[in-house]
Amino acid sequence: xxNIKHLSFYTKYLLKQNKxxxxxxxxxxxxxxxxxxxxxxxxxxxxxxxxxxxxxxxxAAINLIVFTVMAVILYTSDITDGTIGYIRMRPLSVxxxxxxxxxxxxxxxxxGILPIYxxxxxxxxxxxxxxxxxxxxxxxxxxISSGLSVILKNNKAAMLTMAAYSGLSTGLHSTLIGGNIxxxxxxxxxxxxxxxxxxxxxxxxxxxxxxxxxxxxxxx
Amino acid sequence: MEIKIDSVSxxxxxxxxxxxxxxxxGKGITGLLGPNGAGKTTLLSIAAGLLKPSRxxxxxxxxxxxxxxxxxxxxxxxENTRIPSELTVFEFLQWQGILSEHSHDIERVLDxxxxxxxxxxxxxxxxxxxxxxxxxxxxxxxxxxxLLLDEPFNGIDPAGRKKLRDFILALKDEKTxxxxxxxxxxxxxxxxxxxxxKSGFVLAEGSxxxxxxxxxxxxxxxxxxxxxxxxxxxxxxxxxxxxxxxIEDKNTVYCETFSFSTLAYEIPKIALKHRINIYGFVPxxxxxxxxxxxxxxxxxxx
Numbered sequence: 225x226x227n228i229k230h231l232s233f234y235t236k237y238l239l240k241q242n243k244x245x246x247x248x249x250x251x252x253x254x255x256x257x258x259x260x261x262x263x264x265x266x267x268x269x270x271x272x273x274x275x276x277x278x279x280x281x282x283x284a285a286i287n288l289i290v291f292t293v294m295a296v297i298l299y300t301s302d303i304t305d306g307t308i309g310y311i312r313m314r315p316l317s318v319x320x321x322x323x324x325x326x327x328x329x330x331x332x333x334x335x336g337i338l339p340i341y342x343x344x345x346x347x348x349x350x351x352x353x354x355x356x357x358x359x360x361x362x363x364x365x366x367x368i369s370s371g372l373s374v375i376l377k378n379n380k381a382a383m384l385t386m387a388a389y390s391g392l393s394t395g396l397h398s399t400l401i402g403g404n405i406x407x408x409x410x411x412x413x414x415x416x417x418x419x420x421x422x423x424x425x426x427x428x429x430x431x432x433x434x435x436x437x438x439x440x441x442x443x444x
Numbered sequence: 445m446e447i448k449i450d451s452v453s454x455x456x457x458x459x460x461x462x463x464x465x466x467x468x469x470g471k472g473i474t475g476l477l478g479p480n481g482a483g484k485t486t487l488l489s490i491a492a493g494l495l496k497p498s499r500x501x502x503x504x505x506x507x508x509x510x511x512x513x514x515x516x517x518x519x520x521x522x523e524n525t526r527i528p529s530e531l532t533v534f535e536f537l538q539w540q541g542i543l544s545e546h547s548h549d550i551e552r553v554l555d556x557x558x559x560x561x562x563x564x565x566x567x568x569x570x571x572x573x574x575x576x577x578x579x580x581x582x583x584x585x586x587x588x589x590x591l592l593l594d595e596p597f598n599g600i601d602p603a604g605r606k607k608l609r610d611f612i613l614a615l616k617d618e619k620t621x622x623x624x625x626x627x628x629x630x631x632x633x634x635x636x637x638x639x640x641x642k643s644g645f646v647l648a649e650g651s652x653x654x655x656x657x658x659x660x661x662x663x664x665x666x667x668x669x670x671x672x673x674x675x676x677x678x679x680x681x682x683x684x685x686x687x688x689x690x691i692e693d694k695n696t697v698y699c700e701t702f703s704f705s706t707l708a709y710e711i712p713k714i715a716l717k718h719r720i721n722i723y724g725f726v727p728x729x730x731x732x733x734x735x736x737x738x739x740x741x742x743x744x745x746x
Contacts, residue, residue: 229542233542305528310582313494315513441494443494444485444492444523444592444594
């Protein structure tokens with residue numbers, strides 16, 4: 225019960241404290257949705273992207289970068305504004321708090337990702353696997369971005385690393401998609417597209433986040 | 445309720461911040477006094493279980509302060525930790541109440557700290573004094589037997605300080621309270637036990653009076669108002685009772701002595717014997733600031 229109430233308050237905290245960042249993020253999602261819808265009504269985009277899946281549209285590098293930056297901002301919110309001290313001094317397990325944090329971040333990311341995905345369906349192809357992958361990708365972005373924030377202990381470095389990773393992997397994917405080299409390049413988790421390596425990166429990073437967050441020293 | 449600090453040392457990288465601290469603190473108000481960088485905040489963070497000591501441990505009634513059960517016994521007013529500015533006072537306390545499972549206690553702490561009127565106000569719109577009172581209210585949630593207050597008077601105006609000081613003093617008989625400060629006047633006014641910290645070392649510990657006794661080579665100073673000050677001064681010199689003396693004005697003698705008994709008993713006796721009337725006998729209080737300066741200098745020499 226306590227954890228559920230904490231989840232509700234943590235959501236309120238993140239939404240209120242980061243309202244400008246979240247509004248900007250939703251505005252970005254809104255623009256993409258409008259753009260997709262306009263293309264759909266014109267019937268142009270379907271013809272041009274016949275071979276593409278809706279999923280690959282929203283996993284374009286720019287989207288991943290935006291989602292990543294958002295995840296890092298949300299994950300580091302209580303650390304940068306010092307609220308983490310007030311959470312840690314209370315009898316609450318660090319692991320529970322991290323899971324709550326990741327759940328809320330995933331939920332907020334989905335607020336942007338899902339409309340983009342649904343609007344992408346209009347101009348592409350839809351199936352249940354892609355829908356599930358969308359949700360899993362949001363979770364993975366939360367974990368990977370948060371993990372990098374904890375490991376690097378520096379928001380800017382985490383954002384840049386993640387952005388470079390997203391850009392590089394998606395770029396390589398697109399460039400090499402037609403050739404044989406792509407087959408093995410994609411299997412290399414570090415440079416393969418994010419959605420292809422799920423859940424391994426997240427699974428490996430999650431215990432590391434727990435470990436490093438447990439060891440985080442907080443001065444009163 | 446007892447806090448036992450057992451051989452605690454802390455390094456940040458290669459820099460030692462606390463060096464083998466051993467203290468046992470019981471009920472009442474203990475003032476943690478020291479200049480900036482002395483290690484006060486680090487010590488309180490370790491006691492509150494927010495920092496892991498590099499060596500040693502802190503026990504709260506026998507329980508390691510890092511354990512969740514120990515945290516239920518501690519109320520902390522942190523110095524650096526901020527409160528989410530977009531939440532209202534009530535929302536913040538409600539959140540803290542949920543985490544500590546003391547949601548029922550919010551109205552009580554709002555009343556104690558006088559913040560009930562402002563409970564719907566956003567934290568970002570509060571004055572510094574009110575902000576500190578909200579932090580104090582959060583520390584009081586659940587009526588914990590131990591209160592750790594890190595620089596509670598920082599940045600508060602005199603009226604606000606008095607209010608906060610009164611809150612703390614009202615709790616002295618029922619709780620174990622440690623508060624850190626570099627405002628010496630506040631420590632003097634509030635604490636019954638003082639710990640002086642410098643560069644990670646405990647330089648002195650005891651009552652304000654007890655610490656004063658450490659000053660063996662700092663003389664007691666006294667101003668005596670008398671009808672014949674020059675006669676009194678010459679007698680005191682002749683009897684070898686004072687080390688230094690001078691006439692300050694037509695009725696006042698200022699003198700210094702290293703002997704407490706001279707100060708307290710001998711001078712009045714001599715005056716009586718020589719039929720010199722004394723109207724005023726005002727020992728100059730050795731203020732804690734001087735004590736602090738003296739002891740920390742001794743620490744530097746050590």
